[in-house]
Amino acid sequence: MSDAKERVYSATYTRVARVGLDKTTLDDVAKEAEISRATLYRMFPGGREQILRETIGAEMDRFFISLANAIADASDIETCLERGLIFARKSLLEHAVLQKILTTEPEALLPIITIEQHRIVGEIAQYLVPLISAEKDRLRSDLDPARAAEFLARMVLSIIASPGRWDLSDPQAVHALVGEELLAGILQPRS
Amino acid sequence: MALTFAPEKDQVRADLELPVIDGTNDGIKERALIATCECIARLGFAKTTLDDVARAAQCSRATLYRYFPSKAEMVRDAVRAEVMRITRAIHFAAQEQDSLEDTVVAVLLAAGREIGEHPALRYVANFESERLLPHLAFTGGDRFLSRAAKIITPCLEPYLGDKSNRAAEWIARNGLTLWLTPTDAGALTDPVALRAYVREFVLPAFTSEVKKSKIQNPNGRL
Numbered sequence: 001m002s003d004a005k006e007r008v009y010s011a012t013y014t015r016v017a018r019v020g021l022d023k024t025t026l027d028d029v030a031k032e033a034e035i036s037r038a039t040l041y042r043m044f045p046g047g048r049e050q051i052l053r054e055t056i057g058a059e060m061d062r063f064f065i066s067l068a069n070a071i072a073d074a075s076d077i078e079t080c081l082e083r084g085l086i087f088a089r090k091s092l093l094e095h096a097v098l099q100k101i102l103t104t105e106p107e108a109l110l111p112i113i114t115i116e117q118h119r120i121v122g123e124i125a126q127y128l129v130p131l132i133s134a135e136k137d138r139l140r141s142d143l144d145p146a147r148a149a150e151f152l153a154r155m156v157l158s159i160i161a162s163p164g165r166w167d168l169s170d171p172q173a174v175h176a177l178v179g180e181e182l183l184a185g186i187l188q189p190r191s
Numbered sequence: 192m193a194l195t196f197a198p199e200k201d202q203v204r205a206d207l208e209l210p211v212i213d214g215t216n217d218g219i220k221e222r223a224l225i226a227t228c229e230c231i232a233r234l235g236f237a238k239t240t241l242d243d244v245a246r247a248a249q250c251s252r253a254t255l256y257r258y259f260p261s262k263a264e265m266v267r268d269a270v271r272a273e274v275m276r277i278t279r280a281i282h283f284a285a286q287e288q289d290s291l292e293d294t295v296v297a298v299l300l301a302a303g304r305e306i307g308e309h310p311a312l313r314y315v316a317n318f319e320s321e322r323l324l325p326h327l328a329f330t331g332g333d334r335f336l337s338r339a340a341k342i343i344t345p346c347l348e349p350y351l352g353d354k355s356n357r358a359a360e361w362i363a364r365n366g367l368t369l370w371l372t373p374t375d376a377g378a379l380t381d382p383v384a385l386r387a388y389v390r391e392f393v394l395p396a397f398t399s400e401v402k403k404s405k406i407q408n409p410n411g412r413l
Binding site for chain 1: 320321322324325328329330331332333335336337340357360361364365367368369371372374388391392393394395396397
């Protein structure tokens with residue numbers, strides 16, 4: 001990603017944090033990033049809409065990169081998922097800008113998150129494939145790691161955003177969720 | 192086949208906080224709720240007015256106002272009536288089955304069909320997703336899962352007993368993600384792919400529970 005684009009994302013994020021999504025205009029972003037309107041349009045032919053979508057996408061990437069870093073040294077897939085879920089849920093609840101926009105402008109934010117989510121599912125799945133493959137002797141015999149990774153990525157995203165009955169601040173609950181539900185179809189049952 | 196899991200109609204109503212439609216309105220309320228769905232399917236949520244609904248329901252605006260003080264309340268009641276109808280379709284599909292696997296597949300297929308082919312929902316999902324997503328994502332997702340689990344739970348009780356609600360939420364979550372993020376691995380509209388997906392990823396989460404607790408279904412097989 002170019003530095004200029006990075007600067008636009010950071011400027012947009014600053015504006016959104018201050019005034020919200022709807023009130024963030026292209027002029028605001030131009031002023032905040034100290035880039036002319038014309039240059040902005042050259043960089044983002046889709047204008048304001050593209051800038052907002054890419055900024056949210058970049059913030060989601062940042063979120064999941066920090067998640068990947070937090071679990072980088074996990075020794076097995078269980079530890080990776082358990083620590084990842086706990087860390088991600090905590091970060092999500094502590095993400096002040098996200099929580100604010102979810103309360104004040106969900107109708108503006110959620111369609112963009114949903115579009116970006118398709119890409120994020122693919123990226124999480126790619127991250128998970130080698131972690132699943134590394135468990136080779138413990139996997140169900142006919143398991144396709146790519147298919148399993150895609151399933152896990154979708155479920156993990158869903159659980160982080162909407163944990164439902166699960167309390168993700170409780171390590172024992174997360175242990176049960178990972179062992180009994182998420183990995184039940186992926187690892188061989190323990191004898 | 193005698194199955195005991197079909198809940199009493201009124202119980203479902205109470206569980207889902209559905210409106211009780213009384214018999215004194217000559218069917219105008221029902222007609223208006225159906226007309227609301229028709230109008231949303233045609234015009235979208237934002238553009239549908241009480242006038243449109245009155246015309247489609249062939250009643251006067253004044254009559255409509257007697258039952259629904261506002262568009263918001265009319266739409267809310269229409270949604271509740273549709274949830275009720277979809278619940279019945281899911282329970283009916285489950286009643287026809289006699290194994291846990293068939294039941295899970297039937298529940299997901301029925302839900303996928305009812306939701307995916309719902310004309311009004313389809314319009315809103317395609318063109319006004321900002322109206323729909325707050326009910327499906329983040330805390331809206333928690334509410335959706337809890338309600339969907341309530342609907343699915345009775346279908347599982349013959350096989351899973353008191354583990355049914357937890358399994359129901361797991362099934363609902365799988366259904367929700369397959370609906371929102373369709374994939375090659377499983378789609379709610381393809382019975383063969385869906386069955387493979389259910390066998391591989393959905394059932395293992397609770398079939399060990401069945402063996403452990405030795406809960407038998409009425410036909411004695413899993």
